Amino acid sequence: MGANLVIAGAGTADGxxxxxxxxxxxxxxxxxxxxxxxxxxxxxxxxHLVAPSFVEGHIHLDKTLLGLPFIPHIPGDTVAERIAAExxxxxxxxxxxxxxxxxxxxxxxxxxxxxxxxxVDIDTEVGLGGLHALLALxxxxxxxxxxxxxxxxxxxIMADPGTADLLDAALSEGANLIGGLxxxxxxxxxxxxLDTVFALAAKHGAGVDIHLHDPGPLGxxxxxxxxxxxxxxxxxxKVAVSHAFALGAIDDFEFGRTTDLxxxxxxAIMTNGPGPVSMPxxxxxxxxxxxxxxxxxxxxxxxxxYGNGDLLQRAMIIGYRQGFLADExxxxxxxxxxxxxxxxxxxxxxxxxxxNRADLILLxxxxxxxxxxxxxxxxxxxxxxxxxxxGGSLTPR
Amino acid sequence: MGANLVIAGAGTADGxxxxxxxxxxxxxxxxxxxxxxxxxxxxxxxxHLVAPSFVEGHIHLDKTLLGLPFIPHIPGDTVAERIAAExxxxxxxxxxxxxxxxxxxxxxxxxxxxxxxxxVDIDTEVGLGGLHALLALxxxxxxxxxxxxxxxxxxxIMADPGTADLLDAALSEGANLIGGLxxxxxxxxxxxxLDTVFALAAKHGAGVDIHLHDPGPLGxxxxxxxxxxxxxxxxxxKVAVSHAFALGAIDDFEFGRTTDLxxxxxxAIMTNGPGPVSMPxxxxxxxxxxxxxxxxxxxxxxxxxYGNGDLLQRAMIIGYRQGFLADExxxxxxxxxxxxxxxxxxxxxxxxxxxNRADLILLxxxxxxxxxxxxxxxxxxxxxxxxxxxGGSLTPR
Numbered sequence: 001m002g003a004n005l006v007i008a009g010a011g012t013a014d015g016x017x018x019x020x021x022x023x024x025x026x027x028x029x030x031x032x033x034x035x036x037x038x039x040x041x042x043x044x045x046x047x048h049l050v051a052p053s054f055v056e057g058h059i060h061l062d063k064t065l066l067g068l069p070f071i072p073h074i075p076g077d078t079v080a081e082r083i084a085a086e087x088x089x090x091x092x093x094x095x096x097x098x099x100x101x102x103x104x105x106x107x108x109x110x111x112x113x114x115x116x117x118x119x120v121d122i123d124t125e126v127g128l129g130g131l132h133a134l135l136a137l138x139x140x141x142x143x144x145x146x147x148x149x150x151x152x153x154x155x156x157i158m159a160d161p162g163t164a165d166l167l168d169a170a171l172s173e174g175a176n177l178i179g180g181l182x183x184x185x186x187x188x189x190x191x192x193x194l195d196t197v198f199a200l201a202a203k204h205g206a207g208v209d210i211h212l213h214d215p216g217p218l219g220x221x222x223x224x225x226x227x228x229x230x231x232x233x234x235x236x237x238k239v240a241v242s243h244a245f246a247l248g249a250i251d252d253f254e255f256g257r258t259t260d261l262x263x264x265x266x267x268a269i270m271t272n273g274p275g276p277v278s279m280p281x282x283x284x285x286x287x288x289x290x291x292x293x294x295x296x297x298x299x300x301x302x303x304x305x306y307g308n309g310d311l312l313q314r315a316m317i318i319g320y321r322q323g324f325l326a327d328e329x330x331x332x333x334x335x336x337x338x339x340x341x342x343x344x345x346x347x348x349x350x351x352x353x354x355x356n357r358a359d360l361i362l363l364x365x366x367x368x369x370x371x372x373x374x375x376x377x378x379x380x381x382x383x384x385x386x387x388x389x390x391g392g393s394l395t396p397r
Numbered sequence: 398m399g400a401n402l403v404i405a406g407a408g409t410a411d412g413x414x415x416x417x418x419x420x421x422x423x424x425x426x427x428x429x430x431x432x433x434x435x436x437x438x439x440x441x442x443x444x445h446l447v448a449p450s451f452v453e454g455h456i457h458l459d460k461t462l463l464g465l466p467f468i469p470h471i472p473g474d475t476v477a478e479r480i481a482a483e484x485x486x487x488x489x490x491x492x493x494x495x496x497x498x499x500x501x502x503x504x505x506x507x508x509x510x511x512x513x514x515x516x517v518d519i520d521t522e523v524g525l526g527g528l529h530a531l532l533a534l535x536x537x538x539x540x541x542x543x544x545x546x547x548x549x550x551x552x553x554i555m556a557d558p559g560t561a562d563l564l565d566a567a568l569s570e571g572a573n574l575i576g577g578l579x580x581x582x583x584x585x586x587x588x589x590x591l592d593t594v595f596a597l598a599a600k601h602g603a604g605v606d607i608h609l610h611d612p613g614p615l616g617x618x619x620x621x622x623x624x625x626x627x628x629x630x631x632x633x634x635k636v637a638v639s640h641a642f643a644l645g646a647i648d649d650f651e652f653g654r655t656t657d658l659x660x661x662x663x664x665a666i667m668t669n670g671p672g673p674v675s676m677p678x679x680x681x682x683x684x685x686x687x688x689x690x691x692x693x694x695x696x697x698x699x700x701x702x703y704g705n706g707d708l709l710q711r712a713m714i715i716g717y718r719q720g721f722l723a724d725e726x727x728x729x730x731x732x733x734x735x736x737x738x739x740x741x742x743x744x745x746x747x748x749x750x751x752x753n754r755a756d757l758i759l760l761x762x763x764x765x766x767x768x769x770x771x772x773x774x775x776x777x778x779x780x781x782x783x784x785x786x787x788g789g790s791l792t793p794r
Contacts, residue, residue, distance in 0.1 A: 070767040073722040276720030305727065305770035306717055317717075320703055323673030325470040330702065370467040373702035377774070 003028055003039040005385060007360070010050035012352070013331070013368055020050060022358045025384035029354050043380065043387070045362055049371060051334075052351050053114030053359040053381070054311035055341035058209075058242050058270045058295025061101035061118040061137060061147075062130040065300050068095055073305055079185060079213055083155055086302035087125060097133035098140075104299060105137060108309035109144040110389040112381045114359035116145055117209070117295070117345055119152035119179055122170050124162045135174050143397065144383055148345055150209045152179035156186040157196050164196050171204040180210035183225075184218055190225055198229045207238040207346075209270070212246070215278075219246025220258045227261035235265075240344060242270040242295070247285065248278030255284075263289035268344045272297040273318035282322050282336070283329070293344050294318055294336040311337040312363070313375050330369035358385035400425055400436040402782060404757070407447035409749070410728070410765055417447060419755045422781035426751050440777065440784070442759055446768060448731075449748050450511030450756040450778070451708035452738035455606075455639050455667045455692025458498035458515040458534060458544075459527040462697050465492055470702055476582060476610055480552055483699035484522060494530035495537075501696060502534060505706035506541040507786040509778045511756035513542055514606070514692070514742055516549035516576055519567050521559045532571050540794065541780055545742055547606045549576035553583040554593050561593050568601040577607035580622075581615055587622055595626045604635040604743075606667070609643070612675075616643025617655045624658035632662075637741060639667040639692070644682065645675030652681075660686035665741045669694040670715035679719050679733070680726070690741050691715055691733040708734040709760070712769050727766035755782035 007020040010033075019036035021029040029036075063086070065071055071093075074085040093100075108116070120130040131151065138147040151170035157163050157180075167178060178200045183193035201208050210226060212219055223241060230239045247255070247269065262269070268291040271280050282292045294314055299307035318324075319333035342350040349357045362380040365371035381389035388395060402419040407430075409415055416433030418426040426433075460483070462468055468490075471482040490497075505513070517527040528548065535544040548567035554560050554577075564575060575597045580590035598605050607623060609616055620638060627636045644652070644666065659666070665688040668677050679689045691711055696704035715721075716730035739747040746754045759777040762768035778786035785792060 070764060070770070072724040072766065075723060275717035300770065304722060305766065306713065308771065316703065317714075320672035320714075325701060326472060327469040367467060369469065369702065373467070373697065374705065 003037060005041040005043070006036040006039040007043045007045050007050060007362070008036060009033045009047060010045035010362060011047050011366060012050060015367070017047065018050070020360070022385045025358055027352070027354055027356050027358050030352065043362070047366065048380075049363045049365050049368065050352065051361050051363065051368070052338055052342070052356075053361055053383070054112050054337050055345060055347065055350070056108060056113045056116035056295060056309070056311060057293045057341035057344060058272065058297050059104075059108075059116055059118050059309070060120075060298060060301065061104055061134055062097045062120050063298065063301040063303070064100050064104045065093065065302070066103045066107065067100050068093060070305070074302065079182060082303060087155075089302050090126070097130055098136055101133060101137050102140065104309060105141045105145055106394055108296075109141070109381065109383070110392055110394050111308075111310040111312070112361040112379050112389070113309065113311055114145060114383050115148075115342070115345060115347055115350070117148040117150060117177075117341075119150040119209070120175070121154040122151050122163060122166050123153065123155040124160050124166065127166060128170055128173060131170050131173060131175060143386070144388055148177065149175045150177040150179040151175035152211070153181055156181060156193075158187040158189050158192050164200070167200055168203070171200060171206055175206075177207040177209050178204070180208070182212060182214050183222055185214045190222055194225055194229055198233050201235060202233055207240075208235065209240040209242060211242050212244050214246060216246055216249050217254055219244065220250050220254045223247070223258050223267075224261050227265035227267050230265035230267055237266040239265065240268040240270055243274070244269045244271070244280050245274065245277045247280035259285060259288035259290050266291075268293055270295050271318065272314065273321040279321055282318070282332070286332075291340060291344065292336065293341040295341070310375070312371065315372050316375050319372055327367075327369040330372040334368045334372050359383055400434060402438040402440070403433040403436040404440045404442050404447060404759070405433060406430045406444060407442035407759060408444050408763060409447060412764070414444065415447070417757070419782045422755055424749070424751055424753050424755050427749065440759070444763065445777075446760045446762050446765065447749065448758050448760065448765070449735055449739070449753075450758055450780070451509050451734050452742060452744065452747070453505060453510045453513035453692055453706070453708060454690045454738035454741060455669065455694055456501075456505070456513055456515050456706070457517075457695060457698065458501055458531055459494045459517050460695065460698040460700070461497050461501045462490065462699070463500045463504065464497050465490060467702070471699065476579060479700060484552075486699050487523070494527055495533055498530060498534050499537065501706060502538045502542055503791055505693075506538070506778065506780070507789055507791050508705075508707040508709070509758040509776050509786070510706070510708055511542060511780050512545075512739070512742060512744055512747070514545045514547060514574075514738075516547040516606070517572070518551040519548050519560060519563050520550065520552040520557050521563065524563060525567055525570065528567050528570060528572055540783070541785055545574065546572045547574040547576040548572035549608070550578055553578060555584040555586050555589050561597070564597055565600070568597060568603055572603075574604040574606050575601070577605070579609060579611050580619055582611045587619055591622055591626055595630050598632060599630055604637075605632065606637040606639060608639050609641050611643060613643055613646045614651055616641065617647050617651045620644070620655050620664075621658050624662035624664050627662035627664055634663040636662065637665040637667055640671070641666045641668070641677050642671065642674045644677040656682060656685035656687050663688075665690055667692050668715065669711065670718040676718055679715070679729070683729075688737060688741065689733065690738040692738070707772070709768065710772050713772050716769055724764075724766040727769040731765045731769050756780055
């Protein structure tokens with residue numbers, strides 16, 4: 001079958017100009033600029049940078065308040081207080097999860113995100129309602145994004161009896177991974193929480209992605225507990241810990257013994273480049289053999305009014321927070337929203353190579369470091385070989 | 398004289414809708430929406446938020462590399478190494494300070510900045526060259542921005558003999574304030590450095606704005622030295638310290654005795670919401686009676702590849718770094734790029750009130766907190782009663 005789309009004269013990471021030949025939803029060939037055959041559709045890239053689509057490593061599609069008037073933040077200093085405030089708010093908002101989550105998907109797809117991992121709250125109040133909404137969104141927006149779902153016990157497991165059975169049901173009904181939350185800080189039972197999480201992972205053959213805000217040496221202890229269970233269950237490469245603020249606030253001894261285990265267990269760390277709290281040190285972790293990927297986390301929800309889901313801006317924020325200045329470091333920040341999360345999510349046909357899916361972005365920057373530093377908005381986004389967004393807006397579906 | 402421009406139906410901070418009547422370059426009256434008289438020109442604000450223009454508290458017009466191809470960052474971990482790297486680069490760039498600085502002024506004016514404080518390097522290599530370029534820029538762009546110039550000894554004073562005389566000359570030739578830089582870290586002579594700076598301030602009746610990166614208790618000691626000299630010279634309310642990372646990394650005793658003196662001396666603190674280093678705690682400083690204002694600092698220059706000069710994005714970054722979530726805190730972040738720096742810079746006719754200059758922005762957000770959280774780009778900018786930018790781009794001058 002002949003090519004149906006050619007992206008002509010696109011810039012690549014190494015500075016060469018290429019033509020990208022697309023057949024159906026697949027990259028058929030990448031050839032030197034000018035060498036592509038004629039094709040019914042043609043995009044003149046004019047030297048704009050081409051890259052594989054952004055991969056969102058951590059988002060909460062069910063939490064966003066997009067589509068509603070701006071709701072002032074309800075105060076609450078501890079994680080527990082915020083959980084209570086969110087539940088209160090959730091009972092009163094006038095738009096469904098499907099409406100709010102759908103709006104967020106459309107927004108992030110327009111920025112160039114093609115694949116996402118979304119957590120969804122599972123608790124004894126909402127039950128599997130959020131999961132069912134996300135399963136419907138996954139179906140409805142299959143032409144824009146691929147969605148991986150984490151069954152997330154936002155209210156704890158032991159702290160909210162009945163949640164373990166709901167998590168079990170969620171994994172049976174289509175959730176892809178089992179989540180967790182602050183085994184010490186919320187459930188006050190590190191062993192009980194993690195035993196439950198890993199038993200569910202083993203039962204369903206599911207990966208694991210645990211929210212961990214617990215600070216300093218306490219959080220580091222929990223990271224080691226997670227790594228040990230990962231190895232014991234043969235889950236190396238299938239477990240992630242999100243946030244892990246502790247890694248940015250422990251001494252060298254704690255850091256060394258914790259990262260040794262994380263690296264051995266191939267546990268990946270997700271960061272959103274947090275503002276006021278300690279952040280996992282990305283380059284130091286890379287040297288220690290620990291993978292760090294990025295996610296947007298909260299986007300205008302009960303947890304924070306910030307965020308727009310633009311992963312290029314997220315790469316900038318992470319680079320800024322980490323003091324990334326050199327080109328190679330800026331490129332690493334870009335990898336944290338592209339190739340690195342693609343690996344963590346296990347995307348099989350991701351990347352700028354023949355045979356892979358034509359999930360691509362064109363950025364009006366001559367290089368990846370410049371794109372990260374300047375965060376241009378005018379982008380062309382392709383999903384499955386079809387142009388889905390230009391200039392920051394979705395094209396008609 | 399009759400109104401020549403009416404902004405009709407603009408939203409204000411308290412949620413009311415108003416008409417703004419402008420005569421020449423002045424706000425003539427602010428009346429309830431619908432009450433404005435007819436006028437030759439009329440802008441339908443349609444509920445968009447109106448606010449006084451952004452005030453840039455700290456920028457380096459002479460340093461930016463805008464207009465040049467992206468230049469990879471030259472490594473250098475210490476302030477001294479970076480100073481050397483910048484000097485090296487400065488000798489080779491192909492565009493003049495006037496060309497690069499002019500491009501930056503146009504960019505920030507399009508974002509809605511109407512007044513700025515710019516530092517300019519004064520050293521024995523560049524002499525007063527940078528100052529002369531900034532004086533020319535101040536003239537050339539008087540219809541877009543008002544510029545206050547700080548004579549800044551980027552290479553130190555004692556460390557670069559001859560600089561003190563150049564600073565003296567700079568203040569005679571049009572610089573408005575005397576700067577300084579890490580009396581301990583760069584000049585290794587706290588007394589000598591500060592005595593020179595304050596003697597020049599006294600001689601010229603100039604204000605002071607000192608860069609201080611020195612960390613922890615060392616930086617806190619220098620802050621107290623600055624506050625004591627401020628009081629001794631009767632300069633209360635005319636001295637600022639930029640960065641002051643130390644205030645984010647000292648114990649309660651050091652913090653208390655340092656802020657007591659800063660508050661008494663009315664020394665203001667400038668922050669850009671730094672990424673990898675400690676940040677002055679904005680709300681804690683406010684409680685202690687210390688004013689904190691914001692600035693962009695480096696914008697794509699030898700110090701950092703980041704930054705675009707958008708002070709609304711800067712307010713977001715500062716709020717994000719400080720964990721500002723509540724509406725009143727987001728509004729405080731907005732004040733840090735508007736009314737607070739206007740006070741520090743001593744702008745006489747600033748603000749949304751009859752009789753003040755019509756330096757205004759219209760933002761497509763229903764409220765200030767939402768504007769800070771979402772950073773919309775589509776803005777209308779007025780300088781001296783004239784529309785100078787719409788949709789993020791300058792109108793033809």
